[in-house]
Amino acid sequence: MSTNNETTFQQIIAHAKEYGFVFQSSEIYDGLSAVYDYGPFGCELKKNIRDYWWKSMTQLHENIVGIDAAIFMHPTTWKASGHVDNFSDPMIDNKDSKKRYRVDHLIEGFVDTLNAKGENQKGEELIAAMEQLLAKDDFAGLKELIYEHKMSCSVSGTCNWTDIRQFNLMFKTEFGAVASDNPDDNIVYLRPETAQGIFVNFLNVQKTARMKIPFGIAQTGKAFRNEIVARQFIFRMREFEQMEMQFFVRPGTEGEWYKVWKEERLNWHKSLGIPAEKYRYHDHVKLAHYAKEACDIEFEFPIGFKEVEGIHSRSDFDLTQHQLYSKKKQNYYDADIDPATGKPYGNYIPYVIETSIGLDRMFLLVLCSAYKEETIAKEDGSTDSRVVLNIPAKLAPNKLAIFPLTKKDGLPEIAEKLMSECKPLFRCFYEEKDAIGKRYRRQDAIGTPFCVTIDHQTIEDGTVTVRHRDTMTQERIPMDKVKELVLNAIV
RNA sequence: GCGGAAGUAGCUCACCUGGUAGAGCGACAGCUUCCCAAGCUGUAGGUAGCGGGUUCGAGUCCCGUCUUCCGCUCCA
Numbered sequence: 001m002s003t004n005n006e007t008t009f010q011q012i013i014a015h016a017k018e019y020g021f022v023f024q025s026s027e028i029y030d031g032l033s034a035v036y037d038y039g040p041f042g043c044e045l046k047k048n049i050r051d052y053w054w055k056s057m058t059q060l061h062e063n064i065v066g067i068d069a070a071i072f073m074h075p076t077t078w079k080a081s082g083h084v085d086n087f088s089d090p091m092i093d094n095k096d097s098k099k100r101y102r103v104d105h106l107i108e109g110f111v112d113t114l115n116a117k118g119e120n121q122k123g124e125e126l127i128a129a130m131e132q133l134l135a136k137d138d139f140a141g142l143k144e145l146i147y148e149h150k151m152s153c154s155v156s157g158t159c160n161w162t163d164i165r166q167f168n169l170m171f172k173t174e175f176g177a178v179a180s181d182n183p184d185d186n187i188v189y190l191r192p193e194t195a196q197g198i199f200v201n202f203l204n205v206q207k208t209a210r211m212k213i214p215f216g217i218a219q220t221g222k223a224f225r226n227e228i229v230a231r232q233f234i235f236r237m238r239e240f241e242q243m244e245m246q247f248f249v250r251p252g253t254e255g256e257w258y259k260v261w262k263e264e265r266l267n268w269h270k271s272l273g274i275p276a277e278k279y280r281y282h283d284h285v286k287l288a289h290y291a292k293e294a295c296d297i298e299f300e301f302p303i304g305f306k307e308v309e310g311i312h313s314r315s316d317f318d319l320t321q322h323q324l325y326s327k328k329k330q331n332y333y334d335a336d337i338d339p340a341t342g343k344p345y346g347n348y349i350p351y352v353i354e355t356s357i358g359l360d361r362m363f364l365l366v367l368c369s370a371y372k373e374e375t376i377a378k379e380d381g382s383t384d385s386r387v388v389l390n391i392p393a394k395l396a397p398n399k400l401a402i403f404p405l406t407k408k409d410g411l412p413e414i415a416e417k418l419m420s421e422c423k424p425l426f427r428c429f430y431e432e433k434d435a436i437g438k439r440y441r442r443q444d445a446i447g448t449p450f451c452v453t454i455d456h457q458t459i460e461d462g463t464v465t466v467r468h469r470d471t472m473t474q475e476r477i478p479m480d481k482v483k484e485l486v487l488n489a490i491v
Numbered sequence: 492g493c494g495g496a497a498g499u500a501g502c503u504c505a506c507c508u509g510g511u512a513g514a515g516c517g518a519c520a521g522c523u524u525c526c527c528a529a530g531c532u533g534u535a536g537g538u539a540g541c542g543g544g545u546u547c548g549a550g551u552c553c554c555g556u557c558u559u560c561c562g563c564u565c566c567a
């Protein structure tokens with residue numbers, strides 16, 4: 001048995017479509033760019049990944065609770081978080097060098113060269129003009145300004161510019177049925193991250209669930225971003241799902257908690273049996289405006305190492321910002337005794353360690369690591385091939401397939417009996433058509449870990465054949481042990 | 492967003508230099524079959540991404556558009 005390592009990303013994408021895992025959104029209308037739908041097996045796999053994460057966060061950690069915050073949030077949320085100001089800059093491209101500039105950076109850079117030449121007053125005038133135009137979103141005026149002063153690209157040296165375009169990270173929509181005179185009054189954003197729903201509920205959760213620091217709040221849910229380049233299948237989508245946990249800690253302890261979660265999260269990945277050498281950390285050198293420390297957990301996809309999860313030490317940035325914008329105190333009273341002073345730690349705004357994993361990326365990770373094209377040497381010397389998804393049993397869409405060897409002699413009746421016993425406990429699939437080998441292969445293609453075949457011997461002694469997906473080996477066990485076998489593998 | 496390539500049945504592809512679409516696999520319905528796909532029979536499924544143009548006639552040539560792929564660019 002040999003595995004072909006040269007399976008490309010394309011083959012995995014084709015397989016995902018052909019077997020009902022992922023479809024392009026609105027495909028009959030030529031599709032919607034960078035939006036995808038999950039099919040029957042895809043949505044099961046996705047749900048199983050989400051459940052596994054949720055359980056490992058909220059059930060296995062007594063100090064982590066969940067919430068489900070709305071996608072719509074008060075617009076001020078995004079002013080406080082920095083998303084409005086940091087991600088709505090007008091951009092311009094140089095057609096010759098293909099280099100993209102933020103318009104304000106381009107003009108400021110030009111002003112710097114003026115200042116270097118001692119033309120400071122001209123520079124100041126230019127900055128003033130720019131700020132006026134920016135405030136009015138007058139892109140034509142800004143472009144004129146760039147041409148008027150013959151601002152050129154530092155790479156190509158030309159003034160061959162595209163029109164100015166605004167890059168908006170966040171999707172906007174209208175809120176409320178009645179239009180206001182000022183359209184801005186009705187704008188709400190589709191959240192670009194789930195984290196802010198946790199932060200604005202920090203005190204609600206802390207008080208009602210009677211949480212003591214250190215504690216965490218977990219949430220899974222959709223988030224929306226206008227990506228400049230949206231490509232690579234479900235790796236980068238405009239609508240995607242995050243699984244985030246914000247862990248609130250006493251200031252000064254964030255360094256050790258960052259280490260704890262960095263390790264804890266990688267262990268979660270390893271617990272799925274995915275080879276450790278496929279993973280690596282990528283520590284951030286350049287940090288975001290809110291971060292103290294940050295790293296990514298990267299996975300080696302067929303297209304190279306890519307980020308799947310981020311662990312960020314976010315300081316008290318977010319809660320402080322929300323306190324500032326909402327004018328509501330975000331303090332926590334810590335009654336524990338500080339050994340240094342002999343007194344309680346008292347009031348403070350907690351620090352936050354964030355773990356944030358993309359559910360869709362995790363889905364792709366599972367699919368990529370599971371997909372195998374195998375060539376099998378048969379006993380008669382000929383070769384055979386199969387496509388198999390070695391999905392971890394606890395994540396597999398179907399857990400058990402039940403086959404009567406033939407569809408007569410009472411075998412289907414026995415199989416249906418087993419089916420009705422098992423299906424309340426885990427997802428099963430029943431099939432009686434086609435040759436048994438063909439049925440096995442169909443289950444391999446969607447990653448079903450176990451197949452059970454009922455044959456004539458079952459009638460005599462009540463045993464069945466269990467066929468294992470990964471090894472293709474078979475064993476004979478009593479039919480009433482099947483349930484237990486599967487349950488042991490998936491819990 | 493820019494440059495290049497592609498878009499024919501669910502999938503992989505064929506139709507050579509324009510003359511009104513075919514195969515394999517798959518699916519479905521049967522038959523056969525006592526344990527690993529490629530035995531047998533039958534059925535369904537495509538106005539050739541979409542729109543326009545040239546032509547007596549276009550899947551085949553031209554333009555536009557959408558989508559996908561590759562490279563560049565961006566990515567808190």
